[in-house]
Amino acid sequence: MINILVVEDNDKLRQLIGTVLTKHGYNPVVAVDGQHALELLDTHYIDLIISDIMMPNVDGYELIQRLREAGYNTPVLMVTAKESFKDKQRGYLAGTDDYMVKPIDVNEMILRVGALLRRAQIANERRLVIGEVILDSDSITVYRGEKSLLLPQKEFYLLYKLLSYPNKIFTRQQLMDEIWGMDSETDARTVDVHINRLRERFKDCPEFEIVTVRGLGYKAVKRC
Amino acid sequence: MINILVVEDNDKLRQLIGTVLTKHGYNPVVAVDGQHALELLDTHYIDLIISDIMMPNVDGYELIQRLREAGYNTPVLMVTAKESFKDKQRGYLAGTDDYMVKPIDVNEMILRVGALLRRAQIANERRLVIGEVILDSDSITVYRGEKSLLLPQKEFYLLYKLLSYPNKIFTRQQLMDEIWGMDSETDARTVDVHINRLRERFKDCPEFEIVTVRGLGYKAVKRC
DNA sequence: CAACTTTATGAACCCATTATGAACGGAGAG
DNA sequence: CTCTCCGTTCATAATGGGTTCATAAAGTTG
Structure with a gap:
């Protein structure tokens, strides 16, 4: 719409x-x-x-x-x-x-x-539309109907990346490379924490879900 | 080159x-x-x-x-x-x-x-198509019409292997070598358990079937 | 048909992986 | 300068895939 x-x-x-x-x-x-x-x-x-x-x-x-x-x-x-x-x-x-x-x-x-x-x-083209949810990467903001939510950078880009390729499995390392940068020294487990926070934020969101693929990484699945 | x-x-x-x-x-x-x-x-x-x-x-x-x-x-x-x-x-x-x-x-x-x-x-080949069933090895997911099923890794690769060569008989050892790795110490009987679980998952699937070849191993047969 | 071998199946277990809460440090805003 | 918020790390809990095991079932052979 x-x-x-x-x-x-x-x-x-x-x-x-x-x-x-x-x-x-x-x-x-x-x-x-x-x-x-x-x-x-x-x-x-x-x-x-x-x-x-x-x-x-x-x-x-x-x-x-x-x-x-x-x-x-x-x-x-x-x-x-x-x-x-x-x-x-x-x-x-x-x-x-x-x-x-x-x-x-x-x-x-x-x-x-x-x-x-x-x-x-x-x-x-810096926006992603998933049903009622719109990710606007210019303002790292997620719009959901009436509400708008300014996310922390890392969280936003993580979500954006996952939702850009629904169903594609990303390893932690891939996500680190693409969001944190190739030469980042950060522990890959940090991704987990951000995923956790995203899940908390969007736990009641009918549009999508972040799924764990044990031993591989994470992926986003749409449900609409 | x-x-x-x-x-x-x-x-x-x-x-x-x-x-x-x-x-x-x-x-x-x-x-x-x-x-x-x-x-x-x-x-x-x-x-x-x-x-x-x-x-x-x-x-x-x-x-x-x-x-x-x-x-x-x-x-x-x-x-x-x-x-x-x-x-x-x-x-x-x-x-x-x-x-x-x-x-x-x-x-x-x-x-x-x-x-x-x-x-x-x-x-x-990253995607295997058998009638209505699609195995996508990028997402270790099986698509059946509208539904998608994210399988555990071992199960997915086992099914993928079998369906890649329909009717070919694989011994347990062959399957172990190719999926678990050549130097795996795991008991070959483990294959049985995974086969069993796959059969349970796809018992109502008209496209294929996993058949036991007594004394040799297993094979997948298409029925369409 | 009896004895034996191979496979099926359900359940229990193990442990690596992941989830989660909390705390810390640092940068930026006010 | 202080206060808040973000990112990270760490410790601990929980999960679930993978394996093993015990027992039942099925198949084979003499």
Whole structure:
């Protein structure tokens, strides 16, 4: 499911956009202004943002600026009033990926959303999706529905590695080599401890499970 | 002499890989893209393939796919751009044996090449298919339709050995030598116990059966 | 059919491997 | 500087694969 954050203070327009997105198989997450949007970004994994420029509190420009500062490279589709061309320029400079002028043609919107997502796919492949669970290696964060969980580095990469190749058995040494580095002096048993912690964190997770393969190592199995 | 096919469109990188391989006693055969690689495969005996994914004409994915379709089970070491994690997944599913992330660490490459060759040498076929049943020796797992069953090592290799040569009679000693190791002190009767457990596990399996040959040993017979 | 040999099977045991809790040290944030 | 959090190590508990053993069953031979 692709999550699209819709930032728009006009209730009717926001609802319209949401409906259209839903109809095309996207999952809209709505915010009434930039401030609200930034809060949602902390807890939701967002694939794309559709944002108005003129908004109370934090406006579209500031939203993008703060977004990029925080390290997000989420593509943004700006919505701007027809008459203000200056805005468009400014919006581009601030890191917008595309823009639309009001009044919005919903078909055009869907086309642009599709194009942006396609383009982003190439540059934004650092995430892993397993059912409701999303691993985002840019922020070493795991998103699970509403919740987001910032993992310690080692734990994150360990999980990421295992889930990148479901069912593949990794020996401790392989995991050490790939996550700790080839020349690491660390005891391979350290892996066990991290596996243990991951299991504790995700013990109630229906999507996957880390399985011990006695004498060999570990593997992740999906259960969905 | 071990022949390694290097498929890489970047001239400098291809040359670098070739040089390193030569230095380590391998014989590199180079191709600039997948199309070229497929032609070379027809005329050269190739032990292992190192292939980029992004290439003109036939890309890495298609190369592997067509390779497998043509019946080659040559091990493939994929080279993928660092940022593209999806690629790794796709590449893996398509029949890759291992992967490396650019920029390439040549020492790591040599290690992986060695590991792949070793693995391939011992068991050239990593997957055994008997009707609905698939034995995957990478994960010591037996797949039966939707279900998968992770076996204990000894049991798996025992079954794998027997099914690799259907109808061939193995003496206990042969099985001990090949699975337990030549110098194992273990009582040959241990084989019986493992056979017994395998029979219990697969008693309702229509594909094969383990038959006792009194005074000699055991053999697997297919029934499909 | 009786005596003997070989194999099947269930159970118990052993021990290497893994799980787990806790403690320590160090780096980075506040 | 202190405090927190992460990574690591260590000690101990628990697990389960592998083996052995005892007994039952099946097959072979005279």
